[in-house]
Amino acid sequence: MRVPARLLPLPAALAASALLTGCFASTEATGADAGERIRVAMMQPPRSGLSPLSDDAFKLSRWSTAETLVKLDADGDPEPALATGWKQSGRTWTFTLREGVTFHDGTELTAEAVVRSLTRAAGASPKPRILDGVELTVKAGDAGTVAVTTAEEDPLVPQRLSSPQLSVLAAKAYRGKTVNPVGAGTGPFELTEVNGTSSAALDRYDDYWGGTAKAPGIDVTFVPDGTARAAALRSGEADIVEAVPVSQAALLDEDLITEVPMPRTNTLYLNTEKGAFKDPALRAAAREAIDAESIVKGVYEGRADVAEGLLGPALPWAAGLREPVRRAKAGDPSGKSITIGTFTDRAELPEVAAALQQRLEKAGFQVKLEVREYANIESDALAGAFDAFVLSRATVLDSGDPAAYLYSDFASDGSFNISQLADPAVDKALRKAGATPTGEARRRAVVDAEAAVLATDAAVPMLHERVIQGDAADVVGAAHDPRERELVTLDTHVK
Template sequence: MRYARRRQLVSALLLAPLLSGCFAADDNSSPSGSGADTRLRVAFAFPPAENFSPYGSDATLLSRLGVAEGLTRLDGNGAASPALAESWRQENEHTWLFTLREARFQDGTELTPAAAATALTHAAQADPAPAALSGVKLTAEPAGKRQVRVTTADPDPALPLRLSSPSLAVLSAKAYQKKGTVDPASAATGPFALAKAGGGNRATLNRFDDYWGGRARASGIDARFIADGTARTNALRTGEVDIAEAVPVAQTSSLDKGTARELATTRTTSLLLNTRSGPFKDPKVRAAARAAVDTSVLAKDVYEGHADRGQGVFGPALTWAAGKRVAPEGRARAARVHGTAITLATYDNRPELPEVAQVLQQQLKKAGFAVKVEVRESSRIEGDALAGKFDAFVGARNTMLDTGDPVSVLASDFTCDGSYNLALLCDKRVDRAVAEAESADEPAKRQDATMAAEAEVLRTDATIPLVHQRIVHGVRASVHGVLLDPYERTLIGPGTRR
């Protein structure tokens, strides 16, 4: 009886598939085909770092470009909704059965249960594992003509949410090559097929005419990857591109009227402190850093009002979080700091971050720290940050990007075995609180446990939430159907056109 009641609650309230799409576009255009031979020119902030491998940060690029899809996607309420799976049901605590829709891969082969199972198996065996599978042991196998059975070693009430992750996209057999490499070119199911990439700063995509969701309005995409925010905005302003993602806040006033598309996101900019080595190994020194930071200056001056002051790991775009937030208890008392030398690192793909680092440098200096700032391009600095080569790191993290399940973010970013633990935190109380949240399967209890775990993370001062961001995309007036997604997983869809 207990399991049956739990399954009913999970299915009805948390993970029930909805018949709506993912997110509304910026107009009401239909995704049906058009005879116009028009290509979209798009400037992205982050270049592919891993040759478009679907298992790392490049997975989101494949999703934003309309290349790759998973079994599920997130709808506007953060629930799992149909994508390549048109429906699903939970068979028992460990097993879910997904029914596939009729679809084809871009190489002409059919989406079959065997193909879907193979794709999920490759993801589960990838090294390093995709963030969406952090701490999760998953197996998949065909189950009849149209169904695939997915089994987890431990009960996973958030599995349909997890399978919406861009890093769990379903690709055809040709994508999986020797030595574990994966090539998504013409091997995915989305409305656009990746044709070629040029030196990491350009990519060419062509329309996939047999897309299950209807023929795309644009004939293709010419993507450019421009890390410099001013250069990216200038490319839009001069007509070189039709869409520029993540326009710097300092540049928004220079855009033509009606060109800016602003929306709240679940992205939080944080100061992450190295808890494993260096000065911030001491909780009292971390507390001193927290006491030194004035987040109101960052929200007002650096982000020019296009952000809200940091309240926690999760911000106001996660609408239920504010009413359930728990005050951290047992924080260390701040030590007095006299000339303690630290290295503060960040990346420049998001142009506000170097300015944030400069403001923090002044605030921390005033508190007694001697601060050296290091700025690089994201793909050239993230590995060093994960290896603990800096004392502090300023990063902007979409807290719902990997799975759509906030508990998974806490697990990957702040537990001992977390795969994206930039603070290198390993705290028994945090791990215990996150584990309790992971085991909660009733929606309200899961939310309560999530915020209790957030409070334990904040107690350690391993992370200092700075601001919760809004994002501004630059879109030329002639362009319609851009997907405005608070989770930042999508941007170009079948209905996007000019």
Template sequence: MRSPRLRLIAGLLLTPLLSGCFSSSGDNSSSGSSDSDGDGRVRVALAFPPAENYSPYGQDAVALSRLGVVEGLTRLDANGTAVPALATSWSSEQGGRSWLFTLRDAKFQDGTDVTPKAVATALTRAAAADPAPAVLSGVKLTAEAVGDDQVKVGTATADTVLPLRLTNPNLAVFSPKAYAQNGKVDPVGTATGPFELTKITGDTAATLDRFDDYWGGRTQASGVDAKYVSDGTARANALRTEDVDIAEALPVAQVASLDQDTVHEINTARNTSLYLNTRKGVFKDAGLRAAAREAIDTSAVAKGVYENYAEPAQGLFGPALTWASGKRTEPAGRAKPADAKGKSITVATYNDRPELAEAAQVLQQQLEEADFTVKLDVRAYARLESDLLAGKFDAAVVSRNMMLDTGDPVTVLAGDYTCAGSYNLSLLCDKGVDKLVADAQAESDPAKRQDAAMKAEAAILGTDAVIPLVHLKVVTGVGTSVKGAVLDPYEREFVGTGTRR
């Protein structure tokens, strides 16, 4: 038995949305002032290399956000509320079908001004992307410039959470020169964030420099040197040997061997779940999906794999989302488990988060005890994502932050579990689920919206398209010389204007 870990963030103030909040090992404010370490560069090790050449319309947008490169009209605060970013204020019109955003004075990293026309072009390009960003699943978005400092953003139907939706990194704003005629977007030197992406070394590294004209003030670090290190043990070793200053997603197996002053954990809305392919193969049969669910002991994953850095899943929305527990209902209409009869299945996962491969091995044993024949396929996420989305596996063990897209629970359900969802790993297409998600999307009152989301959750779980395994904490390694590292429950921020060493 490994020794207990030091719980460095115990006692964080509970918020209405998350039992965790933005935290840092120093001042994270935009002071704009220099200090004795102001010329230093911060070295970071990230787990997930770019899978789409830094396209802002997929998962790579999160990396651009975490490195401080991009921003949109709004951003999420610790309470999951949309607050100003490139827009200083906004108001709704036409019952939520149209929103008017007033822009602040800001510059792109190429030196040009952020104008209403440039913002409208950026949002229009995102809305036309193929495949559509997950945050726009089921949403027809339009944007147009209004006067000298405003942008009107519209949707085909009322969208009461549009300011939340616009916090998503997929809807970041780039200068006009970033957009090529073939639909590609070049983020090098064209964004608006505090750090400018200046050099890309394939999918292994990136170099970023301070953007001196950032509207929020100059960063205290002169730049960021990012390495993409898929192997979790290698990330921990790089932190231990001081080759990097900050390392994300540390394996729990490595925590005991690190200086406890460098280990920081935070509650998140992240789950690890088993997604079952409902469109083709063995798990097209609802009875066999039920058999898989019955075979799985989630406590073995929580204790044996995550060593209590997670707890057995209660549903899609875990205990970090404090509003969810009192609204949960039991799934209805589940099929009766069928006899697996030795049916062969392939379970995929990725090794960028090292616990996933181990969790897949535990599930393999449990499923084989239920008379499935199980083959594992473990790759780096960058080489797995396209096959996951294409449904080339019977099942997949995936870690997903349920509030990453917008901070709105309904939006992630639309993107992950509806017929038109663009990150629908289970390939689920169920009319009943789609109706309940649509009903939830129509709710504007926050409490009623949450109630509707939980009804949709129950229907989704009733299909056994997904089997939630555990709710996670994320462990980040921060060198003792580093100040201002950002610990973000939404996992969108990693370095900020106050990050320095």
């Protein structure tokens, strides 16, 4: 039986109710299904029709519908998933596929299926960011194996193949230029319905290779408004709510929320290619004007950590290796006009941008803000349309290793280079970090690469976020994943 939560104050409750009316209708399990379907309120709607070749892949992963050859343990080390083992020989890694796996359409997992999915991902434009700077080819081998070969020796191939953007789907998913994951995954839940950017539904897949899910299904509603997501938990309309805004966390019963330090950094990216911040001295002036501690206290209500670098407390080894960075001296920004962009999907970011506006105007800049939904602003940000951009960025989202994030965001040919940075010293440090074998030497090379980026002031890290997730009192086994890869698992269910 569902347990009612505390109600909102009346005006907020009415506003949230208007947003959520009908969102979770007809979700109760009937007939042979034991238990109740899990109702999930998610923050960002799909941007690419739930294509795994986009960031939508992480939704498929969080719903346990699409799977990869490899997954990561709590330490970020690779462990078996659709592949049971792997070995390296020079530039080639050979993966042994798990037997007895079927896709949701009943077809079998084969080496050819894996080759199809990975080859499609490797040739995508833009390619999955985990493959930034990586050229790979995939071939079917003997006895249920797949050989993955890279242009250069790559110690991180298993970790790369854990990225949800490299999920393996059935042949039916690939039609022309589109990838449709409906009924094409291998996980314990089958994606059965997608209603644009409003909702999605999944049913338990009883032939799942890993056992039987405890819940009969999942009903997902996309609720970009953070107040409305929190209201859904309070009113009992949702069982699991992701990304509860800090402004709402204090209004929820503490027993219903979980707060986990996560590898996510709130950063101000500065456009180094054109405009005011092409000048290193003005980038330095912006850096010196920012008061990150006041943002943590004021906007995040203390539920975040002031940044010492791009890599935060979720990667504790970074602090021990970090050394002071020599940066440019600040210039005079008087009268320089800048536009800062950010998005509404993460409720705190517009507030962060407003706080930055005040500080930068006090320093002498003339500041304009441009705030939209993420789906409507990402392309402009990547094209360098703004002088600065406030972004909440996961630093190990794809591989469990920050080298991929650093390359994606700061290499000359990085696919997410909002700062438009093209710095030979940074490129050299990033290449070294990516090529260094895993272990202490790689961690040191990663911190050196971080220092090279910070020395340019192309990015000003402000704070490291904590994930705040809401789970109703009758929810059992929801995942609390700092990497935001898992949410509803095989064991998640409603009492």
